[in-house]
Amino acid sequence: MPSPSTTSLRRPPRRLLRSRLARALTTPHGVDGFLGLVDPLLATDDVRARVTRVRHQSADTVTLTLTPNANWTGFRSGQFVNVTVEVDGRRHTRCFSPAGPEQSGELELTVKAKPDGIVSRHLHDSARVGTVVTLSQALGDFTLPRPRPRRLLLVCGGSGITPLMSMLRTLEAERYDGAVTFLQYACTSADVLYRDELTSLAARGAFDVRTALTRETDAPEADLEGFFCRDHLNAVAPDHADAETYVCGPTPLMDALAAVWAEDGIGERLHAESFVPTRALVAPDADASAGTVTFAASGIAVDAGGATLLELAEGAGLEPASGCRMGICHTCTRDKTSGTVRNIVTGSVSDRECEAVQLCVNQPVGDVVVDL
Amino acid sequence: MTATVDKTSEATHAGLSAADVEAFGAEMDAIRDRVLADLGSRDADYIRRIVTLQRRLEVLGRSLLFAGFIPPAWLGGVAALSLSKILDNMEIGHNVMHGQYDWMGDPALDSRTFEWDTTCPAEGWRHSHNYVHHTFTNVVGKDRDVGYGVLRMSEDQPWRPLWLGNPVYALLLATFFQWGVALHDLETDRVAAGEKSLSELAEPGRVAARKAGRQALKDYVLFPLLTGPAAPLTLAGNGAANLARNLWAFTIIFCGHFPDGVEMFDEATLEAETRGQWYVRQVLGSANIEGGRVFHVLSGNLSHQIEHHLFPDLPAHRYAEIAAEVRDACRRYGLPYNTGRLGRQFGSVVRRIVRLALPRRRARHAGPEQTR
Numbered sequence: 001m002p003s004p005s006t007t008s009l010r011r012p013p014r015r016l017l018r019s020r021l022a023r024a025l026t027t028p029h030g031v032d033g034f035l036g037l038v039d040p041l042l043a044t045d046d047v048r049a050r051v052t053r054v055r056h057q058s059a060d061t062v063t064l065t066l067t068p069n070a071n072w073t074g075f076r077s078g079q080f081v082n083v084t085v086e087v088d089g090r091r092h093t094r095c096f097s098p099a100g101p102e103q104s105g106e107l108e109l110t111v112k113a114k115p116d117g118i119v120s121r122h123l124h125d126s127a128r129v130g131t132v133v134t135l136s137q138a139l140g141d142f143t144l145p146r147p148r149p150r151r152l153l154l155v156c157g158g159s160g161i162t163p164l165m166s167m168l169r170t171l172e173a174e175r176y177d178g179a180v181t182f183l184q185y186a187c188t189s190a191d192v193l194y195r196d197e198l199t200s201l202a203a204r205g206a207f208d209v210r211t212a213l214t215r216e217t218d219a220p221e222a223d224l225e226g227f228f229c230r231d232h233l234n235a236v237a238p239d240h241a242d243a244e245t246y247v248c249g250p251t252p253l254m255d256a257l258a259a260v261w262a263e264d265g266i267g268e269r270l271h272a273e274s275f276v277p278t279r280a281l282v283a284p285d286a287d288a289s290a291g292t293v294t295f296a297a298s299g300i301a302v303d304a305g306g307a308t309l310l311e312l313a314e315g316a317g318l319e320p321a322s323g324c325r326m327g328i329c330h331t332c333t334r335d336k337t338s339g340t341v342r343n344i345v346t347g348s349v350s351d352r353e354c355e356a357v358q359l360c361v362n363q364p365v366g367d368v369v370v371d372l
Numbered sequence: 373m374t375a376t377v378d379k380t381s382e383a384t385h386a387g388l389s390a391a392d393v394e395a396f397g398a399e400m401d402a403i404r405d406r407v408l409a410d411l412g413s414r415d416a417d418y419i420r421r422i423v424t425l426q427r428r429l430e431v432l433g434r435s436l437l438f439a440g441f442i443p444p445a446w447l448g449g450v451a452a453l454s455l456s457k458i459l460d461n462m463e464i465g466h467n468v469m470h471g472q473y474d475w476m477g478d479p480a481l482d483s484r485t486f487e488w489d490t491t492c493p494a495e496g497w498r499h500s501h502n503y504v505h506h507t508f509t510n511v512v513g514k515d516r517d518v519g520y521g522v523l524r525m526s527e528d529q530p531w532r533p534l535w536l537g538n539p540v541y542a543l544l545l546a547t548f549f550q551w552g553v554a555l556h557d558l559e560t561d562r563v564a565a566g567e568k569s570l571s572e573l574a575e576p577g578r579v580a581a582r583k584a585g586r587q588a589l590k591d592y593v594l595f596p597l598l599t600g601p602a603a604p605l606t607l608a609g610n611g612a613a614n615l616a617r618n619l620w621a622f623t624i625i626f627c628g629h630f631p632d633g634v635e636m637f638d639e640a641t642l643e644a645e646t647r648g649q650w651y652v653r654q655v656l657g658s659a660n661i662e663g664g665r666v667f668h669v670l671s672g673n674l675s676h677q678i679e680h681h682l683f684p685d686l687p688a689h690r691y692a693e694i695a696a697e698v699r700d701a702c703r704r705y706g707l708p709y710n711t712g713r714l715g716r717q718f719g720s721v722v723r724r725i726v727r728l729a730l731p732r733r734r735a736r737h738a739g740p741e742q743t744r
Contacts, residue, residue, distance in 0.1 A: 021594070024586065024589055024590060024594055025590060025594055025595070025598075027586045027587070027590055028487035028488060028489060028583075028586070028587075029427070029487070029489075032480075033427060033480070034427055034430075034431065036424075036427075037424065037427055037428060037431065086413075086416065086476075086478075088412040088413050089411065089412045089413040089414075089415055089416030089417075089475075089476050090412075090416075090475060090476055090477055091476060091477035091478055092477075323499070323502065323503030323504075323507060324503055324506070324507040326507075326647070326650070327685075328502075328506055328507070328684050328685060329498075329502040329503040329506055329507060329684075330470065330471035330474065330483050330484075330498070330502055330685060331498065331499065331502065331503050333471065333474065333483065333484060345401070346404070346405050346408055347405075348408070348409070352477075355477060356474050356477070356482065356484070358471075
């Protein structure tokens with residue numbers, strides 16, 4: 001819970017805390033090793049944020065307001081942040097686009113709980129006011145150019161609304177006087193996000209806000225029904241060739257837009273952001289011999305062929321540090337950037353991104369990338 | 373009581389049939405898998421509580437020493453700082469560097485980057501301890517923890533007149549244990565013996581010197597200077613805390629492998645050693661210390677040395693929970709489970725150090741000593 005005293009502590013005497021003296025006095029754990037005793041938000045460089053508001057716009061979404069510490073350098077609307085949360089003792093990182101205006105010092109995240117989404121489910125079910133999360137700085141170039149284009153078309157589906165909502169709110173805060181069409185795709189009227197705010201923006205005549213429902217017919221508030229097609233486009237933005245268009249949502253939606261824009265030969269005016277995992281999920285019982293292991297830092301790729309990561313690396317001529325070769329000494333531990341591995345001692349399968357794995361007892365299951 | 377065990381025949385490994393050895397190994401694997409599958413927020417919360425306690429004790433200890441001219445404050449400061457260093461080295465550093473908490477994905481508890489409050493750099497320790505000691509446990513000539521290169525701890529180390537000083541060397545090693553561990557990692561004794569070239573020492577030597585410099589600067593220059601007129605008292609206090617930690621760590625660590633009844637092995641043991649045989653060797657080569665909960669925490673749970681050697685990368689606070697099961701399995705398979713109060717275990721270590729200062733009084737078998 002933020003109180004006046006913790007708010008002031010959020011701005012520590014940074015020059016002192018980053019000084020060589022402070023480092024020398026706190027070696028080997030560093031200043032950060034002690035700042036957490038005062039406030040979990042305090043850090044010399046890490047961006048951390050505290051949840052200050054939790055609300056549910058629909059049954060399977062949660063909208064969180066985060067107040068970051070002084071290390072947060074802000075964002076441009078459309079960008080995303082990596083959010084790290086701890087679930088049952090394990091850290092997990094996922095990216096989310098803040099939905100608030102970029103002028104705000106806070107971050108608003110709207111997260112849709114996916115049935116198998118560890119992070120999204122955790123945030124949906126367990127985030128409370130006071131919860132502390134770790135953030136990256138803002139990343140990505142899915143942003144509005146300056147000067148702002150005179151005609152904008154913003155298309156979103158599901159929780160892909162967040163970067164576009166941020167753009168819309170940023171434009172509103174800037175008193176943007178160009179023309180914006182905002183088209184939201186949702187399954188049913190109960191799934192429409194930011195409904196009240198969008199309605200009031202539309203009522204003031206600031207923006208042209210349209211809603212399309214893909215799985216509900218005859219809803220009074222639906223401007224359109226069904227999935228995106230050229231008819232939808234002609235109905236809401238027949239002048240789309242004159243607009244800069246931003247789209248974020250499920251892959252079929254983005255593919256459908258890309259096809260139309262390509263047909264019209266204006267592909268360069270369509271800007272897309274996708275949060276769908278690029279890797280294919282592999283079944284736990286899949287064949288270990290299929291797939292490619294990429295040792296990213298060495299630029300070497302080899303066929304998996306049923307060997308351990310250590311054997312594969314050594315077979316490729318690499319010489320990673322290793323020790324016991326039986327999974328006890330952790331000398332060969334390296335970061336697995338992506339992919340699924342099976343521990344040959346315990347049989348456990350793991351597909352976490354960016355996790356430390358012991359090369360000597362892990363076999364690739366499908367394609368794997370190792371930072372080696 | 374001394375008996376010879378034929379180490380080269382698999383059929384009589386520690387008096388167990390080959391099938392029993394593997395069955396014992398399978399039981400140990402089952403315990404390990406069960407705990408691994410159960411790791412979660414309980415373990416994360418535990419280690420974070422210990423880290424928080426350690427950091428508070430450090431702040432408390434160093435703060436009290438600012439009032440070091442008041443005797444109770446000085447004593448309290450030394451006590452708090454000693455406990456801080458003991459917790460940091462034993463329950464946090466040693467265990468974190470084993471990879472016991474790598475599954476959490478927390479950079480502050482990552483075995484690859486963790487650094488501890490002692491002279492020995494974590495980098496060298498991870499090699500000499502996690503790999504060499506834990507893989508080749510008690511194999512004379514391979515496990516450099518047998519005597520730390522400066523003590524005669526086994527009859528298998530041939531007696532020379534130099535060993536008359538064994539008790540004196542032990543006292544010196546205990547007093548300067550953090551420096552002993554740092555030198556032990558550098559393998560300076562192997563350089564002296566011509567097994568390793570001086571140039572191989574250059575880089576690890578530089579790393580060790582930097583780490584030692586940072587530690588000494590903090591404890592013996594900066595904090596004393598900060599306390600102004602109390603500087604000599606702070607210097608003495610920090611020295612006393614380091615000494616207390618040194619004596620404690622030496623005591624606990626030497627009770628882990630050198631009380632009566634613990635076996636030493638020759639290098640032939642390692643030939644084609646199975647996982648089951650490796651487990652058996654860990655049991656035969658380790659000894660526990662009985663005590664209360666606080667004692668176990670302060671020993672870094674190395675009081676459960678047997679469980680630690682069976683499962684070096686399971687969170688150490690779990691050892692007490694699985695000890696009964698391990699002990700029961702040892703009983704069923706007829707394996708010794710060496711345990712006793714601190715006084716008894718340490719007493720037998722001291723007797724061994726003194727006894728081995730002298731050559732064998734009468735000719736006996738050349739095999740390792742062993743009492744059942």
